[in-house]
Amino acid sequence: MKRKAVCLALSLNFLLMAAGCNYAENEAVSEDTSAPGTSSPITETSHDTETISQTSTVTESTSLTEASSEADVAEIKTEISETAEEISDTVEVNSETAEEISYPEEIYTENEIYIYSFECGYLSQDKKPPNKILFIETDEQLSFAEDRYGLAVPTDMPWWYDTGVADAFQEMKASYPLSDHSYAVCYDEVSCGGYYLHADKLIKKGELLYFGMDDKSYTPSYEEEYPDVESGFCHMAAFPKDLFKGDVFSNAVYPDKNELTQDINYSFRLMHNIGSSKLYDAFGDEVILIHSQEEYEDFLKQTEDHLTDNRQIKLPIDFEQVTAAVCFFTSEYKYFSVQNNGIIISEGNVSIDYDIDVNPNNDTKNPNPMTCMIYVTIPKRFLE
Known part of the structure; x- marks a missing residue:
């Protein structure tokens, strides 16, 4: 649709130029048909650009050889009017499409949901939450997540096992039962010191769900000196089940014991x-x-x-x-x-x-x- 709009705009430009030219002098029209100050999006390929150029060249050639009388000029003006209307309709469609693609952010803070974020340190055990959103809605998902992702303290816990995340999750589960709430959990593992990551909101944007950091959160720059030690931060939230009812988030992990990975x-x-x-x-x-x-x-x-x-x-x-x-x-x-x-x-x-x-x-x-x-x-x- 966007390519069509560009071609139509270029065609309109050539038709206007042709209508105002002195055809008796048979002057050549410049081959540079690009509008000043515009450029194709980076997602367009060179093939698309060549196609637009070829279409424009054909339109230019047809206008020069056929527009040789007042009747023809009148016909061109009619075509210009129709083309302008078509461009206007196309622009409106493109605007609607752009609005659909540009999803607004839906932000949920502690005023709407329960949210808890803390520095848990580096978790050396295999049973720990992923660095993506872990989304829990059902009893079956909860049972698997507690075992696989360390959200419950294991009965055969070794002496070095870190229970901080499990303890915090169990406290949240007790206060916000799964019968009325769903849960989101994320473990942010960092490779060095100097970080401070504290989430104070949950953000939905289209098919994405993620924790938003507060203004005090900090990520060190490459120029800074920082401790060469791994660390980690855990973020978790509980929210009413109908808040995201029917939504499936492309960046979330839904606990499933039958999924190989x-x-x-x-x-x-x-x-x-x-x-x-x-x-x-x-x-x-x-x-x-x-x-x-x-x-x-x-x-x-x-x-x-x-x-x-x-x-x-x-x-x-x-x-x-x-x-x-x-x-x-x-x-x-x-x-x-x-x-x-x-x-x-x-x-x-x-x-x-x-x-x-x-x-x-x-x-x-x-x-x-x-x-x-x-x-x-x-x-x-x-x-x-």
Whole structure:
């Protein structure tokens, strides 16, 4: 729709120019058809820009060769009027679309909901809330979240276990029962000192839900000196069940024991540049499933001759609990990341959907392509 509006505007510009020209002199019109002070959005591709330019050029050529009489000029004026009306209608539609895309912020403070935010420190245990919004609405979600995300104190708690988050959540649950309320919890883990993160509001914006920090919250700059120690902050809220009734938030985690990635024994790892391309040639890109310690040791023997620089493949895996899914690929770049798009399990077979993202600030290449390895730990119950 936006591209159409631009083309129509350019066509209108050429028609106006053609109507005012002296056609007997047959003067050429400049090929620069861009309006001063305007630019295409960054999301437009060069192909779109070329299409607009070509459409404009064709319109210009037609106007010059056909507009040679007063009757033709009158016809052009009629076309101009109709085109102007169409542009006006298009602009109105674009304005409505822009209003739909620009979602307003709905802000909820302690005047409308319960909200509690505190510095909990770095949580070393595996059972801790995610760094996304954990959204809890049902008894089933609550039961799983209390166990998986450390919202209840475990009965077999080791001596070093930090119960601060669990204690705060249980106090909130007692004061604001799940029968009448839903909960949101988030753990902000930071890699160094110098932070102060205190949430005083919950913000909804379209499909997003997040905690908003107060004016005293602070994030250190790169120039500052700060303690080289990890820390963390926890934010939680309780709110009436009908506040977000029917909403599904794209950035939230909904506790689900049947979702693979939420199982505490699931993991996704990448090992960079462990061997030459011969390692990849030996195994290809097929997913290899390793079910037991014996299969794992056999796998190590098969790969050891292809590893470089005394590299080792160590998978700290409890094969009583999980199966390892391994695949290889080659990369010519030294620095890159892997985007996990999903693990697909069907009839005991596993496939790994991933994308390789090269660091745009450092695209240094290896002298020769190197083999890299992805390995995923899959709880055995998902393969049964």
